[in-house]
Amino acid sequence: MATEEKTEGSSSSPELSKKFPFMFLEKITNCFSQIFCKDPFGTVYKGTLPDSNKKIAVKKLEQSEEIPRDDFENQVQSIVGLKHENIVELVGFCNETHQNSTERLLCYGFAPDENLQQHLFGTEETEDSSSTEPSNNWNTCFKIIKGICQGLLFLHKQLDNNPITHMDLNLKNIWLDKTMVPRIANVELSRIFSHEQITKESCGYMAPEYINDTRNAMSFQTDIYSLGVMIIQITTGEKSRGKMEDRASRSYIDKIRRKWTAEHIASKYSSLDSECLHQVHACIKTGLECAD
Incomplete structure (x- = not known):
């Protein structure tokens, strides 16, 4: 996918792209090893961007098979980049199908303490x-x-x-x-x-x-x-x-x-x-x- 190839080849900074490859998010979270919190809709992991060492958070959604692919992308894109001091900014997402499973993740430009x-x-x-x-x-x-x-x-x-x-x-x-x-x-x-x-x-x-x-x-x-x-x-x-x-x-x-x-x-x-x-x-x- 062209968008994903550009993301992998250009920079690790989430501000440059709204759509991330699954392998990139897997890498920056160290194979989803550092859990920040869990809720019924998914698990949030802490991640680090390799170029800037900026701390971010990545949420791996559960129940993702129930979400239509196009609906997911359209709805998420509508609020990517929403900025306010008291809102966690969504900077991007992943929406990939591998064999029989669909991986849907959300990437936030902020890693909480x-x-x-x-x-x-x-x-x-x-x-x-x-x-x-x-x-x-x-x-x-x-x-x-x-x-x-x-x-x-x-x-x-x-x-x-x-x-x-x-x-x-x-x-x-x-x-x-x-x-x-x-x-x-x-x-x-x-x-x-x-x-x-x-x-x-x-x-x-x-x-x-x-x-x-x-x-x-x-x-x-x-x-x-x-x-x-x-x-x-x-x-x-x-x-x-x-x-x-x-x-x-x-x-x-x-x-x-x-x-x-x-x-x-x-x-x-x-x-x-x-x-x-x-x-x-x-x-x-x-x-x-x-x-x-």
Whole structure:
């Protein structure tokens, strides 16, 4: 394929091409050996561009056989190069068929240090802990909340002709760099996978009306509900278990509404000044309103 030959022969920089050969992505990820994270839609690997040593991330999609080839390329190309400080930029993709299997991968121009789930509650090995102490570093927590909101506003309101509903906002899909700037990842999921596929896999953040009736069209309100659950977790430091019997986290939200009174906030955040306490109150109130 001409596009792929040009990519291999010209440079390893992803900015020069939107389409990458499978062998190139396999090489820069060291045969897909360094896993950053996994989700129901694929595994994200860390990679290094050989010429510049720039760190990037590559996602190898699962269920790729269910995605029509032309649909995949058209939908992905529509958002390649989408730029915002709080969005993970998709710089390219791979769409190759080898014998009886199809390889579909997404290439991002950013390799995170950790995701928000790991930052708040530890790795999968240690995240049995159900709470953390955001009061220890409230300024960072507030910075992360504001960044997520700015990124979501960009997707919903600032793409004039092609707004994006994320459909799978959760802590694992918020990537952090060394300076704690949050970036929303997997913004292309709603373009690649069906509403039914995403609803089936989402747990803990999906608005109840979409879980109970998949005929409902996905809307911005779906993302706002998920945003509310995230804001509550970041602010309180209490994790939503998101079990299959409570995929909308309704019992978690009800518990927060009862527990996090003004008196409880003052007790938990006794070290904060009045301005920061006001921010905490506002974040919990906003999170609960988003999840109403």
